[in-house]
Structure formats: C-alpha cells, structure tokens
Amino acid sequence: METKTLKATLKSGRKMPIVGFGTYQIRGTSLIRDVLDYALGAGYRSIDTAAVYGNETDIGSALKTLLPKYNLKREDIFITTKLSPSDHGEKALDAVKQSLKNLDCGYLDLYLIHWPGQSRLSIHDPSNIAIRAKTWEKLIEAKKQGLVKDIGVSNYTIKHLEELDKSNSEIPAVNQVEWHPFYHQSDLKNYCKQKGILLQAYSSLGGTNNPDLMTNEVVVEIAKNLNKSPSQVLLKWAVQQGVGIIPKARSKSHIEENINLDFEIPEKDLDKLNNIGTMTKFAWDPTDVA
Numbered sequence: 001m002e003t004k005t006l007k008a009t010l011k012s013g014r015k016m017p018i019v020g021f022g023t024y025q026i027r028g029t030s031l032i033r034d035v036l037d038y039a040l041g042a043g044y045r046s047i048d049t050a051a052v053y054g055n056e057t058d059i060g061s062a063l064k065t066l067l068p069k070y071n072l073k074r075e076d077i078f079i080t081t082k083l084s085p086s087d088h089g090e091k092a093l094d095a096v097k098q099s100l101k102n103l104d105c106g107y108l109d110l111y112l113i114h115w116p117g118q119s120r121l122s123i124h125d126p127s128n129i130a131i132r133a134k135t136w137e138k139l140i141e142a143k144k145q146g147l148v149k150d151i152g153v154s155n156y157t158i159k160h161l162e163e164l165d166k167s168n169s170e171i172p173a174v175n176q177v178e179w180h181p182f183y184h185q186s187d188l189k190n191y192c193k194q195k196g197i198l199l200q201a202y203s204s205l206g207g208t209n210n211p212d213l214m215t216n217e218v219v220v221e222i223a224k225n226l227n228k229s230p231s232q233v234l235l236k237w238a239v240q241q242g243v244g245i246i247p248k249a250r251s252k253s254h255i256e257e258n259i260n261l262d263f264e265i266p267e268k269d270l271d272k273l274n275n276i277g278t279m280t281k282f283a284w285d286p287t288d289v290a
C-alpha cells in the first residue's frame with residue numbers, strides 16, 4: 001500500500017493516516033490556505049494543530065473551501081488538536097469546545113493533552129499529577145459528548161502513561177512525542193506498542209530551521225544510496241517502524257516530497273539510523289514533569 005494512504009488502527013477501531021501535516025508556526029489566513037491547498041493536493045488527509053499554535057480558526061475556514069475543491073467530505077480528513085498547557089484541569093472541557101468552535105468542523109478526530117504539566121505550576125510540583133488526571137476525566141467526558149472521536153496525549157513519558165494505566169482509566173489512543181534518529185527511546189516505543197497506543201513522531205526533521213539531522217553524514221549517505229532526500233529517509237525511518245509522522249513544511253516542493261515515501265530503507269540502514277550515537281533533544285523535555 002502507498003504510504004500516502006497507509007492508516008493506523010487506533011484502539012477505538014478508527015483509522016488514522018500514518019502521515020499527517022504539521023502546522024506549528026504556520027499562521028495567517030493566506031499562508032494556511034496555501035499550505036493546506038498544497039497538502040491536500042499532495043494527498044495528506046490528516047492535519048495536526050494545537051490551541052497554542054494560534055491557527056485553528058484559519059485552518060477551519062481554509063477547509064471550508066479546500067474540501068470541496070478536492071472533492072472531499074469532512075469524514076475524509078482527520079483533524080487533531082491539543083489542549084493548551086494553561087487549560088489543564090476543570091477548564092479542559094471548555095477548551096475542547098473552544099477548539100471545536102475555532103475549527104468549526106463538527107467534531108474533532110483526536111484531541112491530545114499537549115504537555116503533562118500545567119503551565120502555571122513548576123514542572124516539579126506534584127499537583128501536576130492530580131491536575132492532569134482531572135484533565136483526562138474531562139477529555140473522556142468530551143468523547144462521551146461526541147465532541148471528539150479519540151483522545152490521547154503528547155510528551156508523555158512511561159511514568160505519565162503508567163498513571164493512567166494504574167488508575168484503570170481509559171488508555172490514550174496516541175502519544176505524540178519528539179522522535180528522530182537523534183532522540184528515540186525503545187522502552188517508550190515498546191510500552192506504547194504493548195498498550196496499543198499509537199506512537200506519533202514530531203520534529204522528525206529536527207524542527208524549524210535546524211539542519212542538524214538533515215545534514216548528518218549517516219542520514220546523507222543513506223539518502224544518497226537510495227536516491228532519496230535526507231528528509232524522506234528521516235520520515236520513512238519512522239514509518240517503517242510503525243511510528244506516525246506529521247512533518248511540517250511551507251514550500252510546495254517540501255510538502256510533496258515529505259509524503260512521497262514509497263521506498264524501503266534496508267534493515268542494515270535502519271540499524272545505522274537507530275544507532276547514530278547522538279542523544280540530542282531539540283524541543284521541550286517532559287522527563288522531569290512530576
């Protein structure tokens with residue numbers, strides 16, 4: 001099956017495209033309309049946003065004209081958004097409603113807790129534990145009310161995931177985390193697999209304007225041998241291991257390149273990428289969030 005149409009089955013039985021389109025730092029009505037036009041034209045059917053990205057309203061209004069343009073219905077696309085870390089706890093249900101209003105798309109496919117801590121608390125404050133448990137209750141309520149089809153988390157470590165498991169609560173459908181050859185953890189991947197949680201990678205290319213991964217000599221050499229670009233190798237590396245991806249790009253050529261992943265990375269090269277020997281995290285680190 002083409003990577004473009006490849007889907008993961010979530011715990012609920014609903015399907016989520018393995019390749020999604022990331023929108024962090026892409027803002028403004030016309031820019032959003034242009035990138036989503038390129039993305040839908042290239043075959044992306046999943047869009048990742050967040051309350052804190054400040055682009056939900058523009059995404060919602062762009063889809064009003066772009067879905068008919070590509071002869072798509074609401075159910076043909078998968079929309080993910082995330083809770084602002086300032087809206088943890090009692091405010092979470094209202095935050096879901098606000099995101100849904102902004103996106104104006106009837107229902108959300110997936111709603112994630114963006115970060116395991118409440119932004120007004122120190123990451124070391126143990127009150128984070130009770131607050132995110134309350135948030136999770138509210139998201140379960142949002143699901144019951146039909147506002148969102150699936151709920152999940154982001155930047156959760158095994159410790160954070162285990163809390164939900166121990167409290168016999170609903171297990172998240174997805175855990176979206178930083179994941180690339182410079183930063184990946186096999187214990188987290190194994191834990192998610194065992195619990196049926198889809199692991200989804202962010203910053204697969206190193207994040208905005210960061211050439212470190214795309215110029216890494218192991219990545220470049222493998223790309224050269226396969227006649228692919230370093231970005232395609234970095235993305236396929238995740239997909240081949242059953243990890244979802246949400247690359248972000250503004251240019252049409254990058255957007256098209258990032259979903260054109262119909263090639264195989266040989267096992268020996270996957271091993272090289274898995275053992276690149278660098279542990280560098282580029283985005284925020286949840287390890288110490290209580």
Ligand SMILES: NC(=O)c1ccc[n+]([C@@H]2O[C@H](COP(=O)([O-])OP(=O)(O)OC[C@H]3O[C@@H](n4cnc5c(N)ncnc54)[C@H](OP(=O)(O)O)[C@@H]3O)[C@@H](O)[C@H]2O)c1
Binds near residue numbers: 025048207246247
């Ligand atoms: N849950 C979280 O905490 C979290 C954190 C970070 C990100 N995310 C999500 O994950 C998405 C992706 O992560 P990210 O935004 O950090 O960045 P990323 O996807 O790792 O990289 C984006 C950067 O790579 C460049 N790029 C894209 N395709 C390229 C290509 N084919 N060749 C060369 N350069 C290319 C982009 O440039 P151009 O724009 O110029 O094309 C941009 O500067 C985000 O947009 C967001 O949706 C979630």
